[in-house]
Amino acid sequence: MNASSTPRPGRPVRGSTTGRSLMAALDLFGRRWTLRIIWELGEEPLGFRLLQRRCDDMSSSVLRQRLVELQEVRIVEVLDDGGYALTSLGHDAREALGPVIEWSRRWAAELADEG
Amino acid sequence: MNASSTPRPGRPVRGSTTGRSLMAALDLFGRRWTLRIIWELGEEPLGFRLLQRRCDDMSSSVLRQRLVELQEVRIVEVLDDGGYALTSLGHDAREALGPVIEWSRRWAAELADEG
DNA sequence: TACTAGTGCTTCGGAATCAGAAGCACAAGA
DNA sequence: TCTTGTGCTTCTGATTCCGAAGCACTAGTA
Numbered sequence: 001m002n003a004s005s006t007p008r009p010g011r012p013v014r015g016s017t018t019g020r021s022l023m024a025a026l027d028l029f030g031r032r033w034t035l036r037i038i039w040e041l042g043e044e045p046l047g048f049r050l051l052q053r054r055c056d057d058m059s060s061s062v063l064r065q066r067l068v069e070l071q072e073v074r075i076v077e078v079l080d081d082g083g084y085a086l087t088s089l090g091h092d093a094r095e096a097l098g099p100v101i102e103w104s105r106r107w108a109a110e111l112a113d114e115g
Numbered sequence: 116m117n118a119s120s121t122p123r124p125g126r127p128v129r130g131s132t133t134g135r136s137l138m139a140a141l142d143l144f145g146r147r148w149t150l151r152i153i154w155e156l157g158e159e160p161l162g163f164r165l166l167q168r169r170c171d172d173m174s175s176s177v178l179r180q181r182l183v184e185l186q187e188v189r190i191v192e193v194l195d196d197g198g199y200a201l202t203s204l205g206h207d208a209r210e211a212l213g214p215v216i217e218w219s220r221r222w223a224a225e226l227a228d229e230g
Numbered sequence: 231t232a233c234t235a236g237t238g239c240t241t242c243g244g245a246a247t248c249a250g251a252a253g254c255a256c257a258a259g260a
Numbered sequence: 261t262c263t264t265g266t267g268c269t270t271c272t273g274a275t276t277c278c279g280a281a282g283c284a285c286t287a288g289t290a
Binding site for chain 1: 123124135136137138139140141142144145146147148149150151154188189190204207208210211212213214215216217218219220221222223225226227
């Protein structure tokens with residue numbers, strides 16, 4: 001794990017010299033499974049293995065990596081009982097994903113017209 | 116390029132496309148540079164090399180790959196003059212990203228409090 | 231006292247993906 | 261003709277991801 005590779009606003013991001021917060025967010029979200037993890041955790045706090053199952057049995061090594069990254073940037077936190085949960089910031093992020101979900105329905109409908 | 120590997124919302128199953136279309140979207144967006152490309156193309160249509168520059172000089176091979184994928188799922192189209200542009204569906208997707216941008220600002224502010 | 235089953239997490243080899251330099255064919259301008 | 265810029269491909273090495281295996285620990289069961 002290279003901790004310093006986690007994209008953060010205010011600092012240069014992978015392939016970026018500007019460090020604009022949006023680019024940091026796009027980089028963070030543009031990593032496999034991160035969006036999905038945020039989505040699944042939004043429903044309810046989950047333990048490691050259960051969360052893994054919800055994410056189509058993604059590999060445990062990557063899941064662990066993502067969880068560390070998301071903790072570093074305060075989107076995910078560990079509860080007293082050891083479970084993983086979204087922080088308030090994390091919940092905001094998930095809510096911000098709402099329109100994306102609506103869009104994906106329209107997208108699905110449009111693509112279905114052609115097969 | 117394996118064309119069939121591009122995530123698409125599944126065909127309607129038992130009258131509902133809801134669950135799977137979101138997962139397909141999360142998978143599609145969870146690929147490096149995809150979100151960024153949609154974002155940059157939202158400003159205006161761009162040629163290949165200019166788009167590449169806007170995306171922090173990402174590698175041309177990956178850019179080409181992403182553009183093919185995004186064309187397959189009707190988010191990006193090629194104009195008569197050869198430039199790349201978002202389709203109307205693509206513009207909708209970019210607009211759906213609006214709340215994510217607002218969120219990223221709050222995220223930046225909160226993370227700045229600690230360093 | 232086992233024994234079992236579940237947990238969070240790590241390790242590691244191979245597979246898939248990405249990065250980035252190089253270069254090709256083409257077009258427009260000087 | 262010579263240059264410059266374009267879209268795009270190909271190639272090699274680096275990075276990332278996958279996934280099976282297994283470890284240490286806990287809770288329950290007998």
